[in-house]
Amino acid sequence: MTTESEDSESMEEQRTPKIPVWDLPDLPTGKLPPHLELQRTRVLCTFDAPTHTEKIQSSGAYASMGVDNSMQFEEFRNKFRVEVIRLTEDDLEVDMIGIDASLANAFRRILIAELPTMAIEKVLVANNTSVIQDEVLAHRLGLIPLKVDPRLFDYISENDEPNEKNTIVFKLHVRCERGSARIKVKSDELKWLPKGSEFVLNSEKSTADSTSKTKTYTSFSCSQDSLPEFSNNPIAPKHDDIIIAKLGPGQEIELEAHAVKGMGKVHAKWSPVATTWYRMLPEVVLLQDIEDEKAEELVKKCPVKVFDIEDIGKGRKKATVARPRSCTLCRECIRGDDWDKYVSLRRVKDHFIFTIESTGALPPEELFVEAVKILEDKCMRVISELS
Numbered sequence: 131m132t133t134e135s136e137d138s139e140s141m142e143e144q145r146t147p148k149i150p151v152w153d154l155p156d157l158p159t160g161k162l163p164p165h166l167e168l169q170r171t172r173v174l175c176t177f178d179a180p181t182h183t184e185k186i187q188s189s190g191a192y193a194s195m196g197v198d199n200s201m202q203f204e205e206f207r208n209k210f211r212v213e214v215i216r217l218t219e220d221d222l223e224v225d226m227i228g229i230d231a232s233l234a235n236a237f238r239r240i241l242i243a244e245l246p247t248m249a250i251e252k253v254l255v256a257n258n259t260s261v262i263q264d265e266v267l268a269h270r271l272g273l274i275p276l277k278v279d280p281r282l283f284d285y286i287s288e289n290d291e292p293n294e295k296n297t298i299v300f301k302l303h304v305r306c307e308r309g310s311a312r313i314k315v316k317s318d319e320l321k322w323l324p325k326g327s328e329f330v331l332n333s334e335k336s337t338a339d340s341t342s343k344t345k346t347y348t349s350f351s352c353s354q355d356s357l358p359e360f361s362n363n364p365i366a367p368k369h370d371d372i373i374i375a376k377l378g379p380g381q382e383i384e385l386e387a388h389a390v391k392g393m394g395k396v397h398a399k400w401s402p403v404a405t406t407w408y409r410m411l412p413e414v415v416l417l418q419d420i421e422d423e424k425a426e427e428l429v430k431k432c433p434v435k436v437f438d439i440e441d442i443g444k445g446r447k448k449a450t451v452a453r454p455r456s457c458t459l460c461r462e463c464i465r466g467d468d469w470d471k472y473v474s475l476r477r478v479k480d481h482f483i484f485t486i487e488s489t490g491a492l493p494p495e496e497l498f499v500e501a502v503k504i505l506e507d508k509c510m511r512v513i514s515e516l517s
């Protein structure tokens with residue numbers, strides 16, 4: 131009778147066959163034995179939990195086998211590749227090959243928190259008789275993605291005057307007439323004011339020539355639509371069907387919304403991505419041939435159709451791994467009986483499938499390039515500080 135721990139040890143051996151120590155060469159060969167190479171380069175996904183998840187990056191880790199496992203810049207440069215898998219208006223999927231998880235994660239964090247966009251920061255409410263409180267309304271407006279290139283604007287600080295280089299002004303004025311049906315106020319009601327705010331801050335009367343000078347909440351020196359970058363490219367919300375509020379008969383909203391440049395680390399409304407994430411490349415390996423009924427059983431087990439059936443003649447069939455990239459690691463294929471002796475689930479440690487979903491301010495491919503520039507700047511800063 132075997133104990134539970136003996137069982138799990140023998141299962142581990144099945145997945146990563148160990149080489150007896152007396153079979154190892156006496157002299158360092160400069161190459162790792164297959165089981166160590168597998169553990170170095172792959173996360174092994176067993177039924178209970180993934181194992182060998184750590185990335186070993188040390189010159190001494192395999193020194194006794196004559197293998198220098200330290201980070202080598204030349205090697206990184208030769209191995210690193212970026213392959214575009216899918217590019218649409220809203221999202222981008224790229225494979226980043228030959229990098230460490232820490233770099234992939236740095237890249238993800240830059241995309242979420244350090245790439246600036248323009249978002250509504252200040253809302254001046256002249257009238258709001260809807261059921262939505264001013265604060266909630268302002269919060270909703272802040273989260274509406276704006277289709278404008280943030281690189282064309284400056285950051286505004288507390289003491290700066292809002293001008294045409296640091297502020298975008300929209301107005302929203304909607305009324306639901308008495309006797310009519312309820313209406314939805316959507317983001318297309320936000321109208322860009324290229325000349326800046328229309329709300330009067332104060333008005334000064336000059337006694338000399340009896341003219342009055344009106345001051346508004348912004349100080350634009352020119353109209354933004356006279357600038358070449360906006361003349362044929364009016365600023366507007368990215369989507370015109372985002373519901374802001376619902377108005378009943380007799381209700382009205384009148385406000386001005388001022389958008390400024392900011393970063394996602396201050397508030398999520400400035401994040402240029404709806405989300406961005408990565409996962410390691412899945413690798414599904416058949417440890418032995420799976421034929422006939424067992425092959426059909428395996429195909430049925432996988433909810434995302436990773437496996438296929440191949441006809442091997444004489445009415446016999448064999449299971450093949452057709453779409454390993456689709457594997458979600460649900461582990462259904464190794465559930466029950468001794469299925470883990472047939473199928474091995476792995477993840478490639480230095481191959482990341484990276485997805486960027488843009489909110490619309492910048493196309494996803496430009497977000498990728500901008501994030502690379504920020505990462506480069508950060509590296510240069512660290513290098514200059516160290517030197």
Ligand code: SF4
Binds near residue numbers: 432456457459461
């Ligand atoms: S882990 Fe799930 S998704 Fe992946 S191959 Fe097995 S059954 Fe399919």
